[in-house]
Amino acid sequence: MLDKINALGAEASNEIKSAGDSKALDDLRIRYLGRKGLVTELLGQIATLPPEEKPRLGKELNALKANIDGALKERQAELARSPVMLKDFADLTLPGFRPPAGSRHPLTKTIDDICSIFLGMGFKIVEGPEIETEFYNFEALNIALDHPSRDAFDTFYIKNQYMLRSHTSPVQVRFMETEKPPFKIIVPGKVYRPDAVDASHSFMFHQIEGLVAGDDVTFADLKGALSVFIKNYFGEDAKVRFRPHYFPFTEPSAEVDVSCFICGGKGCSVCGKKGWLEILGCGMVHPNVFKAVKYNPEKVTGFAFGMGVERIAMLKYGINDMRLFFENDMRFLEQFR
Numbered sequence: 584m585l586d587k588i589n590a591l592g593a594e595a596s597n598e599i600k601s602a603g604d605s606k607a608l609d610d611l612r613i614r615y616l617g618r619k620g621l622v623t624e625l626l627g628q629i630a631t632l633p634p635e636e637k638p639r640l641g642k643e644l645n646a647l648k649a650n651i652d653g654a655l656k657e658r659q660a661e662l663a664r665s666p667v668m669l670k671d672f673a674d675l676t677l678p679g680f681r682p683p684a685g686s687r688h689p690l691t692k693t694i695d696d697i698c699s700i701f702l703g704m705g706f707k708i709v710e711g712p713e714i715e716t717e718f719y720n721f722e723a724l725n726i727a728l729d730h731p732s733r734d735a736f737d738t739f740y741i742k743n744q745y746m747l748r749s750h751t752s753p754v755q756v757r758f759m760e761t762e763k764p765p766f767k768i769i770v771p772g773k774v775y776r777p778d779a780v781d782a783s784h785s786f787m788f789h790q791i792e793g794l795v796a797g798d799d800v801t802f803a804d805l806k807g808a809l810s811v812f813i814k815n816y817f818g819e820d821a822k823v824r825f826r827p828h829y830f831p832f833t834e835p836s837a838e839v840d841v842s843c844f845i846c847g848g849k850g851c852s853v854c855g856k857k858g859w860l861e862i863l864g865c866g867m868v869h870p871n872v873f874k875a876v877k878y879n880p881e882k883v884t885g886f887a888f889g890m891g892v893e894r895i896a897m898l899k900y901g902i903n904d905m906r907l908f909f910e911n912d913m914r915f916l917e918q919f920r
């Protein structure tokens with residue numbers, strides 16, 4: 584019996600060492616340790632042995648079983664470490680494939696294009712948080728408590744005075760709290776309003792806002808900077824028109840129109856037969872806004888402007904439905920490669 588055990592041990596050891604893959608190892612495990620395996624068979628014979636030999640041979644058989652199990656595991660680990668050759672499973676002569684190239688989203692492209700024009704005029708890009716407090720979103724911007732946009736229906740309130748910012752203007756306030764004039768900044772970012780989604784509204788959209796402040800900034804500087812931007816972005820032939828308007832944070836304020844670049848000012852369905860397209864709002868910074876950040880409005884003057892990125896992109900690329908920007912339809916996005 585002892586000879587049988589030793590012979591089986593040697594045989595198993597050799598076979599396991601030369602096993603080439605895990606399938607071969609599985610087969611060996613069944614052959615030796617399986618329910619009808621060779622070792623199991625010997626264990627079954629123990630009962631027929633004389634009582635004085637049972638304990639010793641039982642111990643030997645258990646040791647054999649443990650050794651085979653250990654050898655199987657060791658060989659398995661060895662195989663796992665050995666390198667797999669690419670040629671074993673891939674045809675290296677097949678032509679390769681090119682992953683599809685992505686491109687900037689049309690809104691990202693619009694933001695980049697607009698910002699780069701202002702960067703060329705010496706502006707710097709500033710960003711701020713999308714979760715704001717009433718102070719930064721309203722109060723510091725001279726928006727009175729009874730202003731309609733403070734109504735809960737026009738702002739996503741979170742709780743405890745926190746809200747999703749409804750415009751990018753709070754970033755102006757945050758910037759002015761830590762920096763002193765003169766400066767020229769441009770602020771791109773997402774804003775949120777509880778509007779029902781349709782062809783020209785979304786609960787989330789993008790704005791780009793600008794702020795210039797210094798010792799002697801005038802309305803002429805405002806007109807000059809915006810005219811340079813409009814001619815750069817919409818073309819040298821674009822005409823610019825300023826219309827008086829009201830915003831709480833600027834005084835005087837104006838809305839800016841560009842001559843319709845689709846019909847050349849003759850009147851079409853895009854410009855509503857007017858020949859002009861409204862593209863941004865602007866004005867001279869209200870003294871109360873400067874007071875809120877502890878600037879002296881007797882000394883500091885400045886101008887601010889803001890535009891909706893989706894609207895500008897829709898006009899520029901002739902897109903008639905804002906929802907297209909957010910639906911991730913490849914047929915739409917691929918046109919902006």
Ligand SMILES: [Zn+2]
Binds near residue numbers: 844845847852853
């Ligand atoms: Zn037109």
